Amino acid sequence: MLKIQDLVVKYGGITAVDGISLEIGQGETVALIGANGAGKSTTLQAVSSLVKIASGKIFFEGKDITKAGADAIVKMGLVHVPEGRQIFTRLSVEDNLRMGAYLSKDKKRDEKNREWVMDLFPILRERARQVAGTLSGGEQQMLAIGRALMSNPKMLLLDEPSMGLSPIITQQVFQVLRKLKEEGITIFLIEQNAYDALEISERAYIMESGRITLSDRSDVLISDERVKDAYLGGAV
Amino acid sequence: MTLSYILTILVSGLKLGAIYAIVAIGYSIVYGILRLINFAHGDIMTVGIYIILVLMNRAGLPIYVSILASVAISVFVGLLIERLAYRPLRDATEETTLISSLAVSALLQNILLLCFGAQRQPFMLPGFLTQGHTIGSVNFTNINIITFIITAIFLVALFLLLSKTKIGIAMRACSENMKAARLMGISVNKVVMVAFAIGSGMAVIAGFLLAGEYKTVYPSLGFVPGLKAFCAAVIGGIGSLGGAVAGAFIIGVTEILFAGLMPTSYTAYRDAFVFLLMVVVLLFRPNGLFGSTKGERS
Numbered sequence: 001m002l003k004i005q006d007l008v009v010k011y012g013g014i015t016a017v018d019g020i021s022l023e024i025g026q027g028e029t030v031a032l033i034g035a036n037g038a039g040k041s042t043t044l045q046a047v048s049s050l051v052k053i054a055s056g057k058i059f060f061e062g063k064d065i066t067k068a069g070a071d072a073i074v075k076m077g078l079v080h081v082p083e084g085r086q087i088f089t090r091l092s093v094e095d096n097l098r099m100g101a102y103l104s105k106d107k108k109r110d111e112k113n114r115e116w117v118m119d120l121f122p123i124l125r126e127r128a129r130q131v132a133g134t135l136s137g138g139e140q141q142m143l144a145i146g147r148a149l150m151s152n153p154k155m156l157l158l159d160e161p162s163m164g165l166s167p168i169i170t171q172q173v174f175q176v177l178r179k180l181k182e183e184g185i186t187i188f189l190i191e192q193n194a195y196d197a198l199e200i201s202e203r204a205y206i207m208e209s210g211r212i213t214l215s216d217r218s219d220v221l222i223s224d225e226r227v228k229d230a231y232l233g234g235a236v
Numbered sequence: 237m238t239l240s241y242i243l244t245i246l247v248s249g250l251k252l253g254a255i256y257a258i259v260a261i262g263y264s265i266v267y268g269i270l271r272l273i274n275f276a277h278g279d280i281m282t283v284g285i286y287i288i289l290v291l292m293n294r295a296g297l298p299i300y301v302s303i304l305a306s307v308a309i310s311v312f313v314g315l316l317i318e319r320l321a322y323r324p325l326r327d328a329t330e331e332t333t334l335i336s337s338l339a340v341s342a343l344l345q346n347i348l349l350l351c352f353g354a355q356r357q358p359f360m361l362p363g364f365l366t367q368g369h370t371i372g373s374v375n376f377t378n379i380n381i382i383t384f385i386i387t388a389i390f391l392v393a394l395f396l397l398l399s400k401t402k403i404g405i406a407m408r409a410c411s412e413n414m415k416a417a418r419l420m421g422i423s424v425n426k427v428v429m430v431a432f433a434i435g436s437g438m439a440v441i442a443g444f445l446l447a448g449e450y451k452t453v454y455p456s457l458g459f460v461p462g463l464k465a466f467c468a469a470v471i472g473g474i475g476s477l478g479g480a481v482a483g484a485f486i487i488g489v490t491e492i493l494f495a496g497l498m499p500t501s502y503t504a505y506r507d508a509f510v511f512l513l514m515v516v517v518l519l520f521r522p523n524g525l526f527g528s529t530k531g532e533r534s
């Protein structure tokens with residue numbers, strides 16, 4: 001469904017992503033794990049056209065989206081939930097959701113999606129008229145995911161959805177991700193929280209300093225000594 | 237100095253404030269989205285006035301048709317400026333775009349100079365608009381009333397646009413977090429163009445009202461009122477539309493009170509007084525009266 005070929009991204013002189021290739025099939029949940037600064041967020045930003053690509057190609061459902069604009073990519077059903085939530089703090093919860101459906105012209109479908117999102121995250125229904133900046137961290141993450149769902153995505157790019165959340169809220173968020181998985185949405189998940197990420201995903205890629213150093217089935221990686229030492233704190 | 241004199245100048249102060257408010261909103265919308273201080277905004281106003289004049293005097297069109305046509309043409313000019321002078325600098329620093337806007341301002345003034353010469357041309361409102369009334373002891377004209385009505389309509393329309401419509405909410409989303417807005421599929425170019433179109437169109441109406449007040453037009457006419465509207469936006473807290481409107485009324489009223497109450501030998505300093513007012517406000521409230529302390533965009 002998503003295919004990245006020899007992707008290179010540079011910030012001035014720094015090479016943040018150094019020639020990575022990966023492929024994600026329809027309906028799969030795939031994790032991308034790596035230390036701070038490995039280039040994970042940059043990879044997602046390259047896919048959704050937020051940063052310039054130095055070289056390489058990106059395909060979504062067989063179509064070359066390397067040069068596509070951010071809006072064209074959303075329209076195709078590939079939606080990015082960015083690191084740090086990036087909700088619109090000065091807009092109401094409702095207006096945030098409305099922006100998620102910005103490109104949609106189908107009011108009925110928007111309404112259905114709104115109900116679906118509010119059923120997934122009942123707290124958003126309660127807070128619908130509240131200014132989003134007043135939500136708690138967990139609620140903001142739910143809003144960020146809910147906002148992305150408003151456009152009826154086929155595939156979600158999730159950048160550290162558990163960042164800064166308590167273990168209980170993290171489990172709630174992962175619970176919702178499992179539901180989305182069951183609904184057939186393809187998920188590409190970045191996580192620092194490697195254990196949860198490996199548990200929810202079928203496959204995973206390990207990224208270090210801009211390169212993919214390891215990739216395998218998640219159940220294999222979860223018991224791999226190298227992964228245990230580096231990302232699971234040896235504790236599992 | 238009678239009460240009726242004070243009330244009458246208070247009305248002119250509010251009227252001037254209403255005109256500044258229309259211009260200040262244009263500054264503020266564009267600044268909110270692009271962090272661009274568009275110093276050419278006041279000159280768009282002048283361009284609009286000259287177009288009205290040409291359409292009325294040379295093409296012989298009725299005044300209302302001329303105004304509407306001028307709005308349309310000036311919106312086009314505003315969009316052209318955005319496309320040619322500002323869009324290529326989208327990723328540049330605030331200082332760079334500010335200098336670019338000063339260049340556009342100089343360019344527009346010089347084009348007007350080239351086309352119409354430096355001499356002032358009379359700009360007379362039709363008799364109906366200048367007809368005076370007296371209620372109690374306060375004097376005012378039809379154009380005063382019309383100015384208040386137009387400003388009120390603009391404010392209400394803008395409020396509805398920004399709070400109810402998809403594109404309006406997208407403008408607010410963009411001004412808070414442009415990257416996230418792009419992830420929603422919001423086209424930043426479209427949002428910026430809407431902002432420039434609204435700003436330029438409203439500036440022409442403000443220009444018409446202002447030229448009617450001055451009874452004359454010359455190529456640099458819009459620059460100083462543009463600066464004052466900018467001060468209004470800054471005093472109110474730049475980026476905050478409510479603040480811009482409040483700032484505009486504060487500036488309009490204090491400017492006219494200064495001009496009307498000080499000895500005539502001081503009235504020449506009324507512009508300087510406005511800028512001094514801004515400096516004083518900023519000394520005590522660096523983010524303006526209604527500006528948030530965390531105005532930076534993430």
Ligand SMILES: Nc1ncnc2c1ncn2[C@@H]1O[C@H](COP(=O)(O)OP(=O)(O)OP(=O)(O)O)[C@@H](O)[C@H]1O
Pocket residue numbers: 011014015016034035036037038039040041042043083192
């Ligand atoms: N806008 C930028 N300008 C310059 N360098 C950047 C920029 N964004 C990221 N970098 C650099 O690129 C490298 C990769 O950053 P990236 O954000 O992709 O890492 P990450 O794997 O997402 O890390 P984290 O887990 O901390 O989020 C880092 O060295 C970072 O300093």
Ligand SMILES: [Mg+2]
Pocket residue numbers: 040041042083159
């Ligand atoms: Mg990151």
